[in-house]
Amino acid sequence: MRRPLLSVLAFALLSPGCVPVTEPLGDIEKAEPDKNFIGIWERDEGGGDVRAWVVDRPEVKGNPNGLMRLRVIEKGKLPEDAKERATVWFFTTTLGKHTYANVLLAG
Numbered sequence: 001m002r003r004p005l006l007s008v009l010a011f012a013l014l015s016p017g018c019v020p021v022t023e024p025l026g027d028i029e030k031a032e033p034d035k036n037f038i039g040i041w042e043r044d045e046g047g048g049d050v051r052a053w054v055v056d057r058p059e060v061k062g063n064p065n066g067l068m069r070l071r072v073i074e075k076g077k078l079p080e081d082a083k084e085r086a087t088v089w090f091f092t093t094t095l096g097k098h099t100y101a102n103v104l105l106a107g
Contacts (some may be wrong), residue, residue, distance in 0.1 A: 024102040026093025029068025033057045034092040034099065038068070043077065050075040054082070066091040066103075 041053040054071045056079075069089055071082035089104045 013106050025091070025095060026091065026102060027068065028064045028091050028102070031064060031091040031093065031102075033066050033068055037092070052077075054079040064091065068092070 037055045038057060039055060041055070043051050043053060045051055052073050052075055054073060054091045055068060056071075057068045061069075067089055068091060069087060071079050071088075072086040073079060090101045091104075093100050093102055
């Protein structure tokens with residue numbers, strides 16, 4: 001069950017169809033964390049290069065409840081070792097049967 005959700009998130013983050021918008025699909029203030037995304041995911045990049053995707057929801061004063069964080073790290077590294085450019089903040093929105101990731105980008 002988790003593998004398809006990771007694929008959806010990866011597609012959402014890497015898809016050339018993603019475009020910046022001023023109005024996301026959902027309301028960040030009403031979003032709830034999607035526990036199906038939270039965890040550590042290993043991804044084989046090929047050639048022996050394995051990376052881990054760490055999805056969590058840190059308690060940060062002032063952050064909306066549904067805001068989650070994705071950090072990409074090399075296998076064997078700690079999540080704290082993730083570089084800032086390898087960190088993405090997002091929230092999810094479910095419309096009908098589909099869940100979408102709304103990625104926050106620096107303006």
